[in-house]
Amino acid sequence: MTLILVAHGTRDPAGAAVSHELARLVRTRLPAVQVEVAFADVRAPDLATVLRSVPDGAVVVPAFLAAGYHVRVDLPAQAGPGVTITAPLGPAPGLVAAAHERLIAAGWRPGDPVVLAAAGSSDPRALADVRRAALLLGARTGDPVRIGYAATARPSIADVVAATPGRVAVCSWLLAPGVFHTLAARTGAPVVSAPLGPHSRVADLITRRYLESRCYARAA
Structure with a gap:
């Protein structure tokens, strides 16, 4: 099942690069899992677009440090029924x-x-x-x-x-x-200090969010 990492989005290319670098780090931790990147605002592709290209279902991991509008309203609306959305990353x-x-x-x-x-x-x-x-x-x-x-x-x-x-x-x-x-x-x-960026602890947490969602789905 595909992991879709959804970041807020920014016009700063360095900001977008962080999302893609985190996705790369997660792929090294989950070599058998397809990992894609989507953005909630400002940049493309959005979550709905990426979901249309995913044939095997998806787990959406919101790369947000708090559960605000995008996490509670925007992403669920784009995901629709049947798509698992994990808890955001923060404040772990x-x-x-x-x-x-x-x-x-x-x-x-x-x-x-x-x-x-x-x-x-x-x-x-x-x-x-x-x-x-x-x-x-x-x-x-x-x-x-x-x-x-x-x-x-x-x-x-x-x-x-x-x-x-x-x-x-x-x-x-x-x-x-x-x-x-x-x-x-x-x-x-x-x-x-610098933003969290592609820190190993961030990649580890994204990986854990995905694995926990898959374990819960099997248990159910």
């Missing part, structure tokens, strides 16, 4: 571990205040996912983690950075480069 502890590793690589030091830079959503359940990620990250850094949003929700990343004293480190809670990460990078914070 493994992804928080990956974000922490990116933060350390960017130059964060224990004691530096951390601002989690997230995409934002009008869905309170998606914002709850972000708060969960911040709590998990705070358990790793040893201090509470503030949250700033790139769009839709408040406060903004820039406002939180400006209001935070000390050597502020922005932890990118984003999957790929694009407009949102550019906003985080322009806050003037001394430390800004």
Whole structure:
């Protein structure tokens, strides 16, 4: 059964490249499985288009860090009945571990205040996912983690950075480069981590989402 990895989509070619690199990494973990990429917005192909080219059924893995509109409304509408859609990637502890590793690589030091830079959503359940990620990250850094949003929700990343004293480190809670990460990078914070990108922990989680969905389907 085909695995379709659905990312948000961005006009930034580097952002799209992350989705395809993640798909490549998943193929190395699931050599017998066809892995395709679709986008929820901005870029083609969309999920409905990819599904029409899949003859053997599909498991859709939303490459989203919170369950907002695309995960709860848009993708189910495009998938239609009979298509399995797994839980999104976030806020899984493994992804928080990956974000922490990116933060350390960017130059964060224990004691530096951390601002989690997230995409934002009008869905309170998606914002709850972000708060969960911040709590998990705070358990790793040893201090509470503030949250700033790139769009839709408040406060903004820039406002939180400006209001935070000390050597502020922005932890990118984003999957790929694009407009949102550019906003985080322009806050003037001394430390800004890279997006999660094609991290091995991300590929591992995508693989696990697919395998778990197949196991549940067989059990049913």
